[in-house]
Amino acid sequence: MKLIKEAAGWLLALLIVVPLLLIVINSFKTQAQADLMNLSWPGKFQLHNYATVIEKGKLLRAFRNSMIIAAGSVLLTNLTSSLAAYVLSRRRTSLSRGVYYYFIIGLIAPINMIPTIKVMQMLDVMNTFQGIILLYAALMIPFTIFLYYGFISSVPKELDESAVLDGCGSLMLFFRIVFPLLLPVMITSLLVNFMSAWNDFILPLYVFNKTAFNPMTLAVYGFYGMYVSSWNLVCAAIILTTLPIIVVYFIGQKYLVSGMMSGAVKG
Template sequence: MSQGAKLQKIAVSAIMLLLSTLIFWVPFYFVIVNSFKSSTKAADMNMKWPDTLHIIDNYKSVLTAADNMLVRAFYNSTLLTILSVVGLVIVSSLAGFVLQRRERGKASSTFNFLVLAGLMIPPAVVPTIWVLNSVGLFKTLTGLTLVEIALHFPFCAILYKAFTATIPRDIDESAFMDGCGGLRLYTYIIFPLLKPVTSTIVIIQAVNIFNDFVNPLYFLPGSENATVQLTLYNFMSMYITSWNLLFADVVLISIPPLILFIFFNKKIVAGMTAGSVKG
């Protein structure tokens, strides 16, 4: 590599680092600094470091507000995330495996179209509430879990289908010759080979569902059912907003997704690109 090419590469890397700092870390610093301030100082909305820190008072107030609602919200969000991700992995991997192995035929084309339509057609809130209410699942964690699975299913199924295409069909034929059934083939042979894309889906969807604001607001109303994102309403009102507590709440609910991303970002990239070799 020539000297000019090296300098160009360094310049591009520096520009990208600067842009990422401006886009991601400056706002995060702004939130953290204002979560350390008093209510009056935080209302100024600047990035000046406070003269007096109110870290313990602010974060204690957030954790104990509304009868420890944030603690309940963390439990609700964690349970919702675990149930939804497990359901997504099971349903999407089965669907991706079947769609890829039986990709010829009119029925398969129809199912592929329906999966793609799920990515393009926006969800209908009122009909979904009517359906959930009809089956007795409205305002329940089970109902919201089914909604999350349905909304994220198309994306996950497409990823699983693309990755399944990289697994040779000879494995299926050998298993069938040894007397292995379809479900046993999937459970003991195919699914373990889907580990890279499964890791990607678990991380991405866990962050998406944990950070979901709209669906819990519509399909799981009620203070006892609050999720972490809905706790932001505790510190916002029409007349007075406790910005220091609001920012402290944002910091607390951002920690779990941030930890997931920092430790597993390489797995995300590996799983997203693993199925692009063969389609």
């Protein structure tokens, strides 16, 4: 039985690794070699494929746009969600409980793009970084509050009482006493939300109609439309798009499981 489980695990791993390996290898091939789309080693590594993609696809600009969008939305989401979760967790009233469940509904309620776009047009935030950052934050806040709420519920209230007796105000109490304890769940939230914002394709497609604001996903999509016959360049563009996510994941992976487990504790 154990052998079967191990074999199944290796099979699932191969299903993930082989397509990734295929893309990496073909990104270093010539156009003719990449058209065969196989795992054969390139005769000569074509490093200029990446330079071509960066120049022709304007990926440096797209990388900057994606960083502004992902980092801005993640920072705004974590700051507001941690503050809200702290208040909702500490004030166990019927009103607080109702507000908490209102946020939780956001985990399952789908977004309706037509009224969302109408509201953004009324606020004059279409085709702006501010608009899409606020939109991502609104979508991420329910999940993030859920994580923070469970974790904060496990923090002893005696810490709050001691800090108040020492003269701490509300904000000082949160940022100097409670916030440093939230590191595992905070990094989990940062990772999950950053990957979600970075990989998203649909929302930028609706919000932006100017290529100057395109994030990496839209830039690769546009590049694919121009170079659909050049699979070596398409593969290179895919690698450049996914590389930042891989780096971010490996930096914070040790906090991911512990943060998810801690944040899932029932308050």
